[in-house]
Amino acid sequence: MRRHLLLLTVLTGLLTTVQAQNDSITLATSALEGRIIDPTPGYVKPFSHLDVSLTTGSTGLGFDVSMPINDLISVRAGYAFMPHASYLMHFGVEVGEDPQESQRKFNKLAGLLESLTGNQVDNVVAVEGRPTYWNWKLLADVKPFRDKRWHLTAGFYLGSHEIAKAVNAIEDMPSLMAVGIYNSMYFRALNGEPMLVVGETELYHPELQQKLLDYGKMSILMGEYTHDIPYKEDVVSTQGMFIDDVYYPAGSVLHKANDPNDPQYRAGDYYRAVPDENSMVKAWAYANRFKPYLGFGYGGRLLKNDDSWQVSFDCGAMFWGGVPKVITHDGTDLVNDVKNVPGLVGDYVDIVKNFKVFPVLNLRITKRIF
Secondary structure (H helix, E strand, O other), X not given: XXXXXXXXXXXXXXXXXXXXXXXXXXXXXXXXXXXXXXXXXXXXXXXXXXXXXXXXXXXXXXXXXXXXXXXXXXXXXXXXXXXXXXXXXXXXXXXXXXXXXXXXXXXXXXXXXXXXXXXXXXXXXXXXXXXXXXXXXXXXXXXXXXXXXXXXXXXXXXXXXEEEEEEEOHHHHHHHHHHHHHHHHHXXXXXXXXXXXXXXXXXXXXXXXXXXXXXXOEEEEEEEEOOOEOOOOOEEOOOOEEEOOEEEOOOOEEXXXXXXXXXXXXXXXXXXXXXXXXXXXXXXXXXXXXXXXXXXXXXXXXXXXXXXXXXXXXXXXXXXXXXXXEEEOOOOEOOOOEEOOOHHHHHHHHHHHHOOEEEEEEEEEEEEOO
C-alpha cells in the first residue's frame, strides 16, 4: 500500500513538473514571436479592443463606442436623438363659460368672424406634437454571470432640457387669428374701450359691445385647475372703473401678486387657453438634463462564425429625477396645475404623471474595430 502511495506521489510530481515546463516553453516561445499570452484564464487586457455600435429604440437613433476595463467590466459612451416625427392632437374652441352653450354661440359668431377675417373659421384646432430630446450617455456594462452574453448596466444620460413640443397646425392659423381678433374686441368691450381707434377718433358700438359681453371670450378648454393660481404680478387699472359698486381710479392696484386671499383662479375653475400675441397655441415638455440609468442586456454573434459582429438588446429605466413638466404658452403646467385634460393630450399628460421613469428598450449592432 505504501508503495502504491509513493508511486502515485512521484507520478503526480512528474506530471506537474512536465506541465509547468510546457507552460514555460509556451510563454517563452510566444515572447520570442512577439506575442503576449496571459496565463490567467478569461483575462482581458484593459482597452485591448474598440467596439463601435449603431443603436435604435426608445431613446432614438444613435451610436456608441465601448472598450473593456477587464473581463468583467466594459465602458461605453455615445449619443442618441429622437427623429422629429409628428403626432396630431385636437382641441375644441369654445365661446363663453358654459360648455353646453358653446357650440350654439360659436355657430352664431362664425359668420361675423368670417366677415371680419375673410376666412372660414373652424371650432376644432389641430396641434402637432413631436419629440425633441437628445442625449449623450456614459454607461458601464458588468458581466458577473457565467454566461457572458448577459450584462448589467449602470450609468447616466445627459441631454436636452426640452423633450417635446406642440404647435398648432399651419392650416389652423386662420381660425386662431379669428379667435385672436374676436378676443381683442371682447376685452375692449369688457374694459369699456372703443372698438376702433383711427387717429384721434374713437369709435364705440354699444350694441356690438353688449353682444360680445353676452357671448364671452373665445378659448380652448384645457381642463380644470387642481389648486389656486395667484396673480403673477400686480394688476393695475388703466382707467377709472367700478368693481362691485366700488370705484377704482386709474392706477389703482386691483389685484396684488401672490395674494392667497385673492387668486386669479381657484381650484376647480376651468383652465381656458387663448392664442398668444401671434395667434399661436404652443406647449413644451421639460425634464431634467441629468438622468441616471439602470438596466440589463443580452447579446451574441450577429454572424454564425464571426465574433467581430455582435447584436444585443438593452432594457432598463432612465430616471427623470421627478415628474416632467408640460408648459403651455401662457405658463400653465398641465402636469402639476391642471386635471381632466381632454383628448389625446390628456392621455399623454396622464402617462407623464404616472411614470417617474422613461422606459428604455434599444437594439445595438456592433462591429469590433480592433
